[in-house]
Amino acid sequence: VRATLVHRDVDAVVLRLEREVEGVPWREGSTVRVYFWRENDAGYLFDTPVIEVRDLGEMFLFVKPPRQLERHQRRLHVRVPIEAPVTFLRIPNGEAVDWLRGEREEGDGPLCSGVVEDLSAGGFGSRAAEALQIGDFLYFAEFPVVDDEGVRARVSAAYGEEPTESERYGVQFLGLSAPQRERIARHVFRLQR
Numbered sequence: 001v002r003a004t005l006v007h008r009d010v011d012a013v014v015l016r017l018e019r020e021v022e023g024v025p026w027r028e029g030s031t032v033r034v035y036f037w038r039e040n041d042a043g044y045l046f047d048t049p050v051i052e053v054r055d056l057g058e059m060f061l062f063v064k065p066p067r068q069l070e071r072h073q074r075r076l077h078v079r080v081p082i083e084a085p086v087t088f089l090r091i092p093n094g095e096a097v098d099w100l101r102g103e104r105e106e107g108d109g110p111l112c113s114g115v116v117e118d119l120s121a122g123g124f125g126s127r128a129a130e131a132l133q134i135g136d137f138l139y140f141a142e143f144p145v146v147d148d149e150g151v152r153a154r155v156s157a158a159y160g161e162e163p164t165e166s167e168r169y170g171v172q173f174l175g176l177s178a179p180q181r182e183r184i185a186r187h188v189f190r191l192q193r
Helices: 096-101 178-192
Strands: 003-008 013-017 031-038 042-055 059-063 070-073 080-091 111-119 123-128 137-140 151-159 168-174
Touching: 031 059, 080 178, 111 178, 123 151
Parallel strands: none
Antiparallel strands: 003 013, 013 059, 031 042, 042 059, 042 070, 080 111, 080 137, 111 123, 123 168, 137 151, 151 168
């Protein structure tokens, strides 16, 4: 269940649940697992006992402060595994202006295929059938989770011995709308659970 940290001190951490939970499963003394993100730092995971569940018009969960934290993510956004085939338009780095003018190399097919291997609200990891270069622009007419409008992205990393031998890539989203980013974030949260 998504929650917001509303208070913490030496005795308790108080979380406000972001949605109604029918038949709250937590009782005093039961253990819950909490995963939280510190902005511009990392994601942390800890298990802790419940002190109290309180309904004040909204549900609040009081838990003991953690004795130990496990640093779980170092990325800006939580990333989860996913396996989704994709087809995309590739505009090579440094050739965007030529492509927009219609001046491109013959035989340089614009459509590529690949598989999204992991996903976050900031980007994704991918395998591609064709070699990509850092800086290449990618356009997806259909993208997992966000299939109602196109998604733009840019290759930010290539993994392999040589850049020309890379098959795996790190890709950042460009100009996602707030609803698109929220749909991706919700999907990532569901997969993480």
